[in-house]
Amino acid sequence: MDNSQSKQPSETAEITVGNKTILCPVITGTENEKALDISQLRSKTGFVTYDDGFSNTASCLSSITYIDGENGVLRYRGIPIEELAEKRTFVEVAHLLIFGHLPSADERGVFSKLLTSNCMIHDNMVKLFDNLPSSSHPMATLSAMVVTLSAYYPELSNLEINPGEINQIIAELLAKLRTLAAYSYKKSIGEPIIYPKRKYRYVENFLHMMFSTPVDEYPLDKEVVDAIEKILILHADHEQNCSTSTVRLVGSSKANLFASISAGICALWGPLHGGANQAVIEMLESIVRDGGQAKRVIERAKDKKDSFRLMGFGHRIYKNFDPRAKIIKEICDKLLLKLGINDPCLDVAKQIEEIALKDDYFIERKLYPNVDFYSGIILRAIGIPTNMFTVIFAMGRLPGWIAHWKEQRDTPTTKIGRPRQIYVGAPIKHIE
């Protein structure tokens, strides 16, 4: 899609710098969001803009996901996240994000078949797992293996291919990343890898590859499958977050899909982004170990001399509530009840939320639980080890990353990403 088509400015804004004035076209989004097009600013005035962390900078026009952070709204291709989480599977949502519409029954059949038939990994590549230390973090393994796909499947790394072939690559990646994620876990615990089965659907196969052994088949529980399905849907896209922007930036150099996604996985790993789900559980566990002192943790988070932050709280965009967190909390309560689990971490999490939501520090800064606050408790209840939490986030985010990579690739006007900087280093010096 050529997003430049929607760029029809009807208003302009004036920017005066010194004695120079330029007219900036105002770009209006579908939901009446306004942006100033400052692309002529430097050439006409010599100035650039400075925006640490890109808090006020739109880097692209996109038709994939809409977020209204003030009102807790999240929609994929126009459809509210609440409806998708309730009524659709992850594979259908992946199709929606990547191809722009929910699949018809026929399309769903074809897409599912493609995923099942492409889930195997080249046997020589599987051997690479043996050479990684079993202590390696599964995110390191996953990122390394995803970029390695371009070595084992070079024909899929060629960008000069037709749309049919792109769909094939996309299906391969969606199918193979799930297999790689499960293999990285099996290798980390020293168990033989388990091959996927045709009879299982996407999420079922993931759980089977994670938890079955050569002697025992993992008994699939509908509620568990459903919880993972919803977690993946809730993570599937979130417009220009750190990892997606990374995927777009790498992809803007015309790097292949595997290289771009591998970079996105690395960006996701950090504790301020996708790594927060692991950090939340580690924080909750340490509070439980110390006797459940939720109040003390809140005080530390508020103390400006302490670098500690309340993990799973706060968001750059959501300033009222995170709609994903609301759904996740419901899934968490329901699943733990069904599985008969009484997790002290859940009690501590609820205490923290209750205290923080009444505390001026958090109220003034509009800090609320985000998607990572309760997701770890669900994953823990299912038996997924803590260091795999961010891998699950990566599996969920994959369709979003692919959709953005594809949108950018299909937009002929896309430029290579190349921000400016303000140099504040030493002035010119000469060698004596």
Ligand code: CMC
């Ligand atoms: N605990 C304590 N104080 C916080 C927190 C927190 N979790 N988050 C923000 N603040 C404070 C921050 O110190 C600052 O205070 P002040 O104005 O006095 O300097 C103010 O709130 C604004 O914070 P910021 O760092 O400027 O906000 P940001 O938009 O740059 O950062 C964030 C957003 C998510 C990185 C941050 O809220 C944070 O570090 N949260 C904890 C990590 C986390 O849960 N990350 C997962 C995000 S959701 C999943 C995803 O999409 O990645």
